[in-house]
Amino acid sequence: MSQAILSCRDVTMRFGGLVALDSFSLDVHAGEVVGLLGPNGSGKTTFFNVITGLYKPAGGSIRFGDADLFGRPPAEINHAGIARSFQRCRLLLELSVFDNLLLGAHNRLHNGLLRNLFARKATQRSITSFIGTARDLCARFNPYIADRLFEPAGSFNMIDRRRIELCRALLGEPRLLLLDEPSAGMTHEETFSLMDDVTSFQRQRPDLSIILIEHEMQVIERVSQRCVVLNFGKKICEGSYREVTNDVQVRKAYLGDDV
Ligand SMILES: Nc1ncnc2c1ncn2[C@@H]1O[C@H](COP(=O)(O)OP(=O)(O)OP(=O)(O)O)[C@@H](O)[C@H]1O
Ligand SMILES: [Mg+2]
Incomplete structure (x- = not known):
């Protein structure tokens, strides 16, 4: 596979005593769609806030192309080619x-x-x-x-x-798009329709990489080539949709010990 466009190593983010991201590492390649999964409060949005410069991590490294983005301000990171959508609608209505x-x-x-x-x-x-x-x-x-x-x-x-x-x-014209729960507040059909829009846009811009946070597993299955699962800020699994959904640790994280 080509060289990673985004390369995060051992990124750690703390809020007081809470470790929201615990030595989290992730590579994303050009044109790849990565699904970022995990139960509520597992650190997904925190990861987006860290790579877009809203939060300054306690440690680790974040490289994007040739640039070192660790601790850089949001405008510079956006200028480098990373854009995002938010979990809650941020339009000025x-x-x-x-x-x-x-x-x-x-x-x-x-x-x-x-x-x-x-x-x-x-x-x-x-x-x-x-x-x-x-x-x-x-x-x-x-x-x-x-x-x-x-x-x-x-x-x-x-x-x-x-x-x-x-x-x-x-x-x-970002090179990396971060989507934080695009399905929030929408019906199943609307979510599929929106993701189809994203997929067809990406077909015309095949170099665009996407990290998608989504609770709707069917959406993840449909659009992502690789999945990464967080629990309590730690990566607990990485692989294809089938691999992660069959993983015992992942099932435990979502369903408790009754698996
Ligand atoms: N600004 C903050 N100050 C203090 N704690 C925070 C802050 N932002 C996030 N946290 C905490 O960090 C942890 C991870 O939160 P985060 O929002 O990243 O979870 P998430 O995986 O996006 O969850 P959800 O699926 O509910 O959106 C949670 O325990 C949350 O309470
Ligand atoms: Mg979130």
Whole structure:
């Protein structure tokens, strides 16, 4: 297999006495979809918060391509090519879809105040081109959104809000996309439909790697090539969907000792 695009070694994150991530190591290769599993409170979201720079880990190393991202600030990590969606919807519902997308596009539209003030034509051009890009991207997920780019995000149903969040993450053309429970708040069918959107997007961008946190096991089975299971911040299993779901430790972690 190709060299890993993301390489985390012995990453440890503590909150006081609680070890939320305990020497966790993970490699992700270009174009791979890795399912990150584990019971509630096992450290999955913490891992995303650590690699995106929201939390500063106590130890370990995080390499992304050639860059050392350990302890770097979120904007720099995003600029390096890592984008994410959140477990809970993070759209500003009163703002338009376009404004929400704009908020996620600071690494594309880094004009700066002075340039915006004095090079107005160039700023206008970059906004116009951004509108085109945003519209094209939204249309890939749902033409209905692309046609309503200037309507409030709150006027869309849950699956479209999730699509808008995905577009916001993808607008920066990341190389690694972190999806934290995209199914939250959606029906089974909506979740499958959203994941099909992601899969078809990835077919056009085969280098895009994805780490997917998801409790819906059928979603994991459908889209991930490899699964990693956390329990109490430790990796307890790694392998194909079939391997991890048949693993005794994993079954114990989810079901208790009655396995
Ligand atoms: N900011 C924080 N301060 C203190 N403890 C935290 C913080 N963030 C997470 N934790 C704790 O770290 C542990 C791991 O939490 P995390 O949110 O990563 O779990 P998770 O695997 O994402 O769970 P879920 O499936 O419920 O989303 C939990 O015990 C949680 O209470
Ligand atoms: Mg979580």
